[in-house]
Amino acid sequence: MKNIIKIVFASIILVLGLAACQQFEDVATIDKVTPLESTVSLSLDLGNAPTPSQFNVKFTNYADRFELSKVISPNGSIVVDGLIPGIYTVTVSAEMAAEGFTYNYSGSLVNQKIVTDNSSLSINVQASKSGALVFKEVFYCGSRTPTGGSYFRDQFYEIYNNSENVVNVRGLAIALLNPNTATANLPVWPGDDAANFVYATAIWQVPDDKDYPVNPGESIIIAQMADDHKKSNLNPSSPVNLLSAEFETYVNTTSIISDNPAINMYMAFWPTKMPQWLTTVFGGVFVIYFPTEVINANNYVTPIGSATKCYKIPIVDVIDALELIGNPNQINLKRMPTTLDAGAATVGGTYLTKSVARKVKETKNGRVILYDTNNSTNDFEVMDVPTIRRYGAVAPSWNTWK
Amino acid sequence: MRKIKYTYMVGASLLTLFITQRAVAQDAAIKQTSPASIELLKAGSLWMNSTNGAGLVLDNLSYFSDIKFTYGIKDGDYKLNQEGEKERLFGVSSEGGLKLGKGYAWGGFAYSNEAQRGTLFNTAIIDPQRGMPYYPIDPNKSDWMKQTYDLSMKVATRPFWDKVILGAQADYMTKVGAKQIDPRSEVYYYRINVKPSAIVILGNHNIGVNFEYQNSIETSGTINSDGQVNQPVFVLRGLGNGYEATVGGLQSLGDFIYTGNKAGGALQYSYSVNNLKFLASGNYTYGVEDVISSPTKPKKEGAIVENVIEGKLVALKTGDNIHRLELSYRTENLDGIEYVQELDNTYEVQSWVVVYSSIRSNYKEQEMSFKYDFFRGADHDYNWRAGVSAQYKKNDDIYYMPESTEMIKNLFLGVNGKYNFSLCKNCNILIGANLVYKNNLDGEYNYGGAEPDSYIITDFMTPDFKYMKSSYTKIGGDISYFTKISKTGKAGMFIKAAVDYYKPSDRDDNRIQSSLSLGFTF
Numbered sequence: 002m003k004n005i006i007k008i009v010f011a012s013i014i015l016v017l018g019l020a021a022c023q024q025f026e027d028v029a030t031i032d033k034v035t036p037l038e039s040t041v042s043l044s045l046d047l048g049n050a051p052t053p054s055q056f057n058v059k060f061t062n063y064a065d066r067f068e069l070s071k072v073i074s075p076n077g078s079i080v081v082d083g084l085i086p087g088i089y090t091v092t093v094s095a096e097m098a099a100e101g102f103t104y105n106y107s108g109s110l111v112n113q114k115i116v117t118d119n120s121s122l123s124i125n126v127q128a129s130k131s132g133a134l135v136f137k138e139v140f141y142c143g144s145r146t147p148t149g150g151s152y153f154r155d156q157f158y159e160i161y162n163n164s165e166n167v168v169n170v171r172g173l174a175i176a177l178l179n180p181n182t183a184t185a186n187l188p189v190w191p192g193d194d195a196a197n198f199v200y201a202t203a204i205w206q207v208p209d210d211k212d213y214p215v216n217p218g219e220s221i222i223i224a225q226m227a228d229d230h231k232k233s234n235l236n237p238s239s240p241v242n243l244l245s246a247e248f249e250t251y252v253n254t255t256s257i258i259s260d261n262p263a264i265n266m267y268m269a270f271w272p273t274k275m276p277q278w279l280t281t282v283f284g285g286v287f288v289i290y291f292p293t294e295v296i297n298a299n300n301y302v303t304p305i306g307s308a309t310k311c312y313k314i315p316i317v318d319v320i321d322a323l324e325l326i327g328n329p330n331q332i333n334l335k336r337m338p339t340t341l342d343a344g345a346a347t348v349g350g351t352y353l354t355k356s357v358a359r360k361v362k363e364t365k366n367g368r369v370i371l372y373d374t375n376n377s378t379n380d381f382e383v384m385d386v387p388t389i390r391r392y393g394a395v396a397p398s399w400n401t402w403k
Numbered sequence: 404m405r406k407i408k409y410t411y412m413v414g415a416s417l418l419t420l421f422i423t424q425r426a427v428a429q430d431a432a433i434k435q436t437s438p439a440s441i442e443l444l445k446a447g448s449l450w451m452n453s454t455n456g457a458g459l460v461l462d463n464l465s466y467f468s469d470i471k472f473t474y475g476i477k478d479g480d481y482k483l484n485q486e487g488e489k490e491r492l493f494g495v496s497s498e499g500g501l502k503l504g505k506g507y508a509w510g511g512f513a514y515s516n517e518a519q520r521g522t523l524f525n526t527a528i529i530d531p532q533r534g535m536p537y538y539p540i541d542p543n544k545s546d547w548m549k550q551t552y553d554l555s556m557k558v559a560t561r562p563f564w565d566k567v568i569l570g571a572q573a574d575y576m577t578k579v580g581a582k583q584i585d586p587r588s589e590v591y592y593y594r595i596n597v598k599p600s601a602i603v604i605l606g607n608h609n610i611g612v613n614f615e616y617q618n619s620i621e622t623s624g625t626i627n628s629d630g631q632v633n634q635p636v637f638v639l640r641g642l643g644n645g646y647e648a649t650v651g652g653l654q655s656l657g658d659f660i661y662t663g664n665k666a667g668g669a670l671q672y673s674y675s676v677n678n679l680k681f682l683a684s685g686n687y688t689y690g691v692e693d694v695i696s697s698p699t700k701p702k703k704e705g706a707i708v709e710n711v712i713e714g715k716l717v718a719l720k721t722g723d724n725i726h727r728l729e730l731s732y733r734t735e736n737l738d739g740i741e742y743v744q745e746l747d748n749t750y751e752v753q754s755w756v757v758v759y760s761s762i763r764s765n766y767k768e769q770e771m772s773f774k775y776d777f778f779r780g781a782d783h784d785y786n787w788r789a790g791v792s793a794q795y796k797k798n799d800d801i802y803y804m805p806e807s808t809e810m811i812k813n814l815f816l817g818v819n820g821k822y823n824f825s826l827c828k829n830c831n832i833l834i835g836a837n838l839v840y841k842n843n844l845d846g847e848y849n850y851g852g853a854e855p856d857s858y859i860i861t862d863f864m865t866p867d868f869k870y871m872k873s874s875y876t877k878i879g880g881d882i883s884y885f886t887k888i889s890k891t892g893k894a895g896m897f898i899k900a901a902v903d904y905y906k907p908s909d910r911d912d913n914r915i916q917s918s919l920s921l922g923f924t925f
Contacts, residue, residue: 021616021618021664021665021666021691024662024664024691024693025664025666025689025691027691027693027706028691028706028708028740031740031760031761031762032761032762033761033762033765033803034741034761034762034763034803034804035761036804064646064743065644065646065804065805065853066646066852066853066854067805067853068853085804085805086743086759086761087743087759088743088745112745114743114745114758114759116743116758116759149631151631182653182654183653183654184653184654185746185748186746186748186753187748189748189749283652283653327633327649327652327653327654328633328635328647328649329647330646330647330648330649331654334654350633351631351633351652352631
């Protein structure tokens, strides 16, 4: 018996000792951190766009909340030093006015490991004219009721004509992309060309029944439910009355939901239907685009290892994109390709009665022009009171119920 | 789980009492023990406070034992943020030692239940002052409820061949705590420390050696009772650096698990001639503690590597009176390791992979101390005692990139005394007083991180630094009444009241700590 006790005791000590040895060995060769250098060069793919004289390069290490910016010439390279070893998002941007257009230049590397000294980074830069239609303001996080409950039916998406030309939004689609919320577990998509698409879990379309022209400086409101949300049976604490919205994502009438004056959008793709189109209050990822062919809901795809039905949208068709996240820390969980949105916007929580709105860049001939650099972190700001048609935006003339 | 803890507590108490009752039965000629006699017993021992359990035999200790119930409160704003505005502690502790033939055994048990009211900036670690830089904090003022169980033992064999003594020392501690406001947490901590030891006797010279191994685990999980409101937290990485996270909703902060191992050893040398004794000792320990979050998809939050070197010299002169002198030096060097990780998102894998690791911070602490105590009358109880002490302590911390530094040098000077008034044949009153002056010699905190205006720096790091840098005067006093409670046995009882008052030199706040104890000796 004594021998058994000795053996058991010795075995416990041995196991613990081996565990300790392994732990000691794991840290034995770790040295003090040293700053790193990295060389950045650009690969320009500007098409017919003019070449700006310089580009801004920004290194962002979200884990360490560390940022470093430099300026680079189009055909040169720069050595960036003082980098903390880590995972970086490296963005290149520039803006240039020429030939009556505003050109945006962007390129990026996401989740770029910089853990060795003297690394070389080559960033492909593309040019685009500033989009005509942009997300102007999005209220996604919901609001609190007077008794502290959660209310989410007052979500809205305002889309603004930021150009100097009339745009017809007939057939315009708004899509919520997969995954619904920020996560480190990004879905893996099948196919060699998977990176050329974004994948929607729901798509709503402006009806293709007639023209819906939107003049420069005008905006359209897409409401989850285009009602006066301040009504006593809804949420008197809601910040918005959406009766003047142009469109709503109406599904069917319930004791709460009614068919309002707004034009009902067409449910083009939505495999998982609910009484209302509630997008996540944690912050979804949205694109607007004009489909080049009729959306056939049967042509869905699923991520590898998942049964979630999604619809492929070619990235080249996307007019504007907006990534929303639950809080600033989730910026390193980006879902949107950085060619569409190099950053993300957030109100920082749920049911805060706050919205994100695009910042004003300038006012030209009385027309407000909003920032559109394809980086929501820079382009958007948080608004304490969600408001439709902020900055004097006007409803289209065909909206007779406004 | 609770049943096991109670069984453990009751069992340990009964064991201690059982041991001490046996001791009384074994040696009826021994005089009655009192708190003062236990103090004297320990002051006259060289090895009792060393890390070598085998040395107990050389101290030639007699039996002693006590059990004590303590109720303590702390109140006042002169404190660290993470301490409670008010704290209440109820504790039971017991210790006892007895001869086992020519060997010796000592055992101790302590239980405490602590309520900390109005703490700040600690979301999920049971002891934020234990030197771990990686843990989440939040700005919500909250109560903490904590319980601690601590079981210790030392044992020494008889001298084999009059030359070799074998011994061992072990300590098993568990703590459990819960934060009471969202984001709330439940924390479990366990630690076991064993020190096998041996001593070789060479006439008046004794050479000792002991090895040390320690294993510890702390786990904490955070939740919100109000699922509608997510709570922001900040995961510290040292000197105010870190990252923001959220408790609640999707991507909620995962559980934190701390796993530590420590190994080391010590050498001792003692020499005695007539009534003079010396003990010189030196120890070294090396420890590593890993921190991971979200154990189902483990992500390394960091690790610490700790090197501790200690040296100590104790000189003792016994006789009619006892003179005890202690000189000690301790240096601790702690490296904070951080990892760069990327998620391998391959469907079959989906785990965090370390792509780079480095030492991102370093924490150094140096202590030098001097202590002299004199006990007048060394028969059984002392008549009075007096002591002086001085301690120099320097902390020098750095976070390398982006660079932040914190340095503090403090000098502590103290005097203390106690007088033992005999009221009757079997009762006495012990009245003590102590004075400590903390003089800050230097101090500087420079934060070079991303957000110098965040609440982490303005409300947490900076006020705590000012607290640590401040000079203060502590005035303390205690009074205890002891009486025999058995006509035939050796049992005694004591009641003790103690107060410590802290008054900083350059601030208006203060802190009072007071306690009332009821104890029994056997």
